[in-house]
Amino acid sequence: MARRASSLAQPSSIDSAAAPGAPLGEAQLRLLRTFAAVAAAGGLSPAAVELQLDLSTVSKQLRELEALLGATLARRGRGGFQLTEDGLRLQALTRRLFGAMRAFGDDLASFSGAAAxxxxxxxxxxxxxxxxxxxxxxxxxxxxxxxxxxxxxxxxxxxxxxxxxxxxxxxxxxxxxxxxxxxxxxxxxxxxxxxxxxxxxxxxxxxxxxxxxxxxxxxxxxxxxxxxxxxxxxxxxxxxxxxxxxxxxxxxxxxxxxxxxxxxxxxxxxxxxxxxxxxxxxxxxxxxxxxxxxxxxxxxxxxxxxxxxxxxxxxxxxxx
CATH class of the missing domain: 3.40.190.290 (D-Maltodextrin-Binding Protein; domain 2)
Structure with a gap:
């Protein structure tokens, strides 16, 4: 059976949400921050501790993001937690996103006219x-x-x-x-x-x-x-x-x-x-x-x- 193409590569994915006229909203950024924490911590439970959220809330937000993207981002079960191919790709994208957001904030400081x-x-x-x-x-x-x-x-x-x-x-x-x-x-x-x-x-x-x-x-x-x-x-x-x-x-x-x-x-x-x-x-x-x-x-x-x-x-x- 042919593998369904991930929505990460489709216009309806997060890429389209970042296009002009459809910027990322705070709700989407919250889901991405939660995913970034889960990916970095290697599981939902340690991420819940770091984010100071209930485990059920972290799990719900991860499911919401998966539904938004139409992609499975992680496998959870007896074999442990593991990012899927799409999950690894999104992890790289979130690193770029939040790094770029921070760099943009730093660049704004240059408009003061004086050297920061x-x-x-x-x-x-x-x-x-x-x-x-x-x-x-x-x-x-x-x-x-x-x-x-x-x-x-x-x-x-x-x-x-x-x-x-x-x-x-x-x-x-x-x-x-x-x-x-x-x-x-x-x-x-x-x-x-x-x-x-x-x-x-x-x-x-x-x-x-x-x-x-x-x-x-x-x-x-x-x-x-x-x-x-x-x-x-x-x-x-x-x-x-x-x-x-x-x-x-x-x-x-x-x-x-x-x-x-x-x-x-x-x-x-x-x-x-x-x-x-x-x-x-x-x-x-x-x-x-x-x-x-x-x-x-x-x-x-x-x-x-x-x-x-x-x-x-x-x-x-x-x-x-």
Whole structure:
């Protein structure tokens, strides 16, 4: 049976909606933003968390977009989430669309008659304040670019990647992992992380005893947005076990739950050392449960703004 031609290639598709006389409306842009989030997150559930929407709302909006285009954009089932050929094509189109919208907004600023101040939009994960190399990096960049205006945004890793691809961020500072197509990483430093517990946790008295039999499966571990960057030996056990009993969307959330004395959690050593409230914590068997994680500057491949080029150049400055 001949395959029905996708409406993405037909006049009734989204292409016609963008034609003169039929511009994209806010409703269509909302559906496209939802699709972009789903595609970047690799599924409806993680996208719902990022968009702060109900899963049913995200699913409904994706179905509405599929009905609008007359095309199946993703397959969802026991085999997991996967974009179709049309979905991959639309993902590329949405990246171009939102990048062009941002560039158009930047170009409008030139009508003021004066040269626009350089702007660097940087997405950052949390718990970087106590790591002195990050403020030093930003200081070197600001010194090299007179009048630089920072726009800092606290985001989860997937949100940073999605906004980079959409062109609403220039760069991000995240824990290293396999970068999506179109993005590149520049190493900043290696961050030491350990498993921590607070007074009241069953492991507290045994935390420094390397000979004690302490299994990660029994830790009541708090998982977080960076769990996929853990070494395989430290990945949480399957849901339903004690180690899958709590989740936080930030390292501060992990720290709060660890401080209850009921959970263990992985935290950067510098974050614990530099935070007064976390001083009672103890590292759990560091020879076994500590690891180092590369922290990277991530940005789009290809042409970069002068401010972004200077930020990348600052990585190689003395003392970086």
């Amino acid at each position: 101040a350089p702007v660097l939009r940087l997405g950052m994960v949390d718990a970087l304040l106590t790591e002195g190399r990050v403020p030093a990096l930003l200081a070197r960049c600001a010194q090299a670019v007179p009048g630089l205006q920072w726009q800092l945004a606290a985001r989860r890793p997937l949100e940073i990647e999605r906004e980079l691809l959409a062109g609403t961020l220039d760069a991000g500072i995240v824990a290293a992992r396999t970068a999506p197509a179109g993005l590149e990483q520049h190493r900043l430093y290696a961050e030491a992380n350990s498993l921590w517990v607070a007074p009241g946790h069953p492991w507290y008295a045994w935390a420094g005893d390397e000979a004690a039999t302490l299994r990660l499966e029994d830790a009541a571990l708090v998982t977080d947005p960076y769990v996929d960057t853990l070494p395989p030996a430290l990945l949480p056990v399957p849901p339903g076990t004690a180690a899958g009993s709590a989740r936080a969307d930030s390292l501060e959330g992990v720290a709060l739950l660890v401080l209850t004395g009921r959970h263990a959690g992985f935290l950067p050593d510098h974050y614990v050392a530099g935070t007064t409230a976390l001083q009672p914590l103890r590292r759990v068997q560091p020879a076994r449960y500590a690891h180092r994680q590369d922290i990277v500057l991530i940005c789009r491949r290809g042409k970069a703004s002068p401010a972004l080029r200077q930020l990348i150049r600052a990585l190689s400055a003395p003392g970086a």
